Amino acid sequence: MSNHLAIATATTALRYVLDRALHDQHPGSVADARVTTLRPDRLVTPDIGQSAGVNLFLYRVTPNAALRSADLPGRDRRGNFLERPLQALDLHYLVTCHGKDSALEAQRLLGRTVTALAVHPVLGPRLVSAAVEAYAGMDDTAFLRDSDLAEQTEPVRVTPTTLSSDELSRLWAVFPQSPYQLSVTYTVTVALLEAPVATRRAPSVRERALHLSAVAAPRLVSVGDGGADAATGPGAALVLRGERLLGSATRVRLGPVELTPLPDATPLLLTVVVGDDVPAGLHPVQVLHLAPEEPAGDPPARVACGSNALSVTVRPTVVRAVWGDTDIVLDLTPPLFAGQRATVLFSGATGAGGTGAGTVIFLRPPGAPGTRPQPSLRVPRSEVAQGAWLVRVQVDGVESLPEPVGEPGSPVVTSPPV
Incomplete structure (x- = not known):
């Protein structure tokens, strides 16, 4: 050169x-x-x-x-x-x-x-x-x-x-x-x-260590209620069924997060609790078996083998909807992470479903990389007319479930009297 x-x-x-x-x-x-x-x-x-x-x-x-x-x-x-x-x-x-x-x-x-x-x-x-x-x-x-x-x-x-x-x-x-x-x-x-620029390379290998062991990879058969796909949300228990699920050290990878199974795990059944650090959306779920821990000072345990992946839908939930002085504040779980695109739909409370007449749609652009998770959304009050509205949120294509109007916890927001 x-x-x-x-x-x-x-x-x-x-x-x-x-x-x-x-x-x-x-x-x-x-x-x-x-x-x-x-x-x-x-x-x-x-x-x-x-x-x-x-x-x-x-x-x-x-x-x-x-x-x-x-x-x-x-x-x-x-x-x-x-x-x-x-x-x-x-x-x-x-x-x-x-x-x-x-x-x-x-x-x-x-x-x-x-x-x-x-x-x-x-x-x-x-x-x-x-x-x-x-x-x-x-x-x-x-x-x-x-x-x-x-x-x-x-x-x-x-x-x-x-x-x-x-x-x-x-x-x-x-x-x-x-x-x-x-x-x-x-x-x-x-x-x-x-170009005379400095390059960065990985350190040279000082010593090669090769470990061989005969292991049978785990296999997932179903998640949730028994199907190949399942829907869940923060705080819910997710049941995984299959074969050879339990290893010396077992983790469950759900999207970008690794979860630890509950203590009652068996080779045929694992249960994990979905936390609010799992973003809303469609994610693969996989069972991982980690290699035995190495002596102190060595790198952390590596993945020895993994199961096939099945899909899990993590639905967003509108925890609370409050009609404020200038904005309508929607508290969400899980929060919105960087890069996630959200759509808020306001439907007439007497017609809980559909996106026809009487529905207001508000789009939120994705957050920039590195931004902190946002636990709430704000919609300008001027965008929504006076009245009672059923609120739904769609995050990365996955929509929250509309609860029947009048039931406890139903995400209904009502304008204050004029």
Whole structure:
């Protein structure tokens, strides 16, 4: 991999190859010809004049087609880099030869240019190092001392390319003040630019410890009232039936929470109490057997095996509904956790069900990650008309059960008399 100086170093290496080719003794050499890296519209200026030479101009940079998908800079859950971000680039050069037309200097220089680049189709480590050494002493290119393109493991190849007449015309149209001069195009591939960021890796394995044991995984047959699916809520006991449910250390995973079975557990039946730390919604339930505890100081017990998963619906419950001065306050269990989307439905108390006429719907957007659980919802009082309303709450697609109107605990809210 290379640092951000790889692009400029590749241009310098091409310049070095052509510079040596022009200064070596050869038939038909052009006196005082030199290699420049200018924009084509600056080739004829008062300080350069009409001197002969070869100009390198990087006119385009594109992602490398073969390696563009190789950059997958993973991060851990804290945002630390696991791998350094990598960008693979192809560099497209316009090589322009200029000189006295009557002496065919441009054509002689072009022949020398394509021959030199054919001799050096790969910018290898030795060539790149020689180019850096040759130009690092100059003020304009002193930055080359910090280049590490010579250490890149992927070879840097130089390939001639062909542009159509239309593409070449559009390219030269970018420089309207400069007339067309004899030119060829080359592609240099690949420049691998790696970001100098610190990466975080897991500690190396000091010692391998392998423990083998023959265990039969537990199997869940039913939850709740005997079906494959069940509905429950905070404070309710959830019964799990199956085979080989009891192990040396048994846990029940319900959604994101692990629960401990009650003491009367048997290999065929487990009972857990659903707490209000289990979010409302549809969750998988699974029986876990933990490996025997390790000696003190070792990592905590790991999961040795787990059962199949069945689904459990945890319903939200409206504990209390109070018509306040400015808001209608709804106390919920379980509370609303970060990321959960809630919908509140107010139905006419004389028609407890349905979402037709006489129903008011209020949407609560999901809470931002990291927010604390919210035990209550507030609905602006102005959103609900005067009267008696049966309240239902839907959390992540699971709706609370509407109790019959007039029974104790029924979630009915009534506006105070005007």
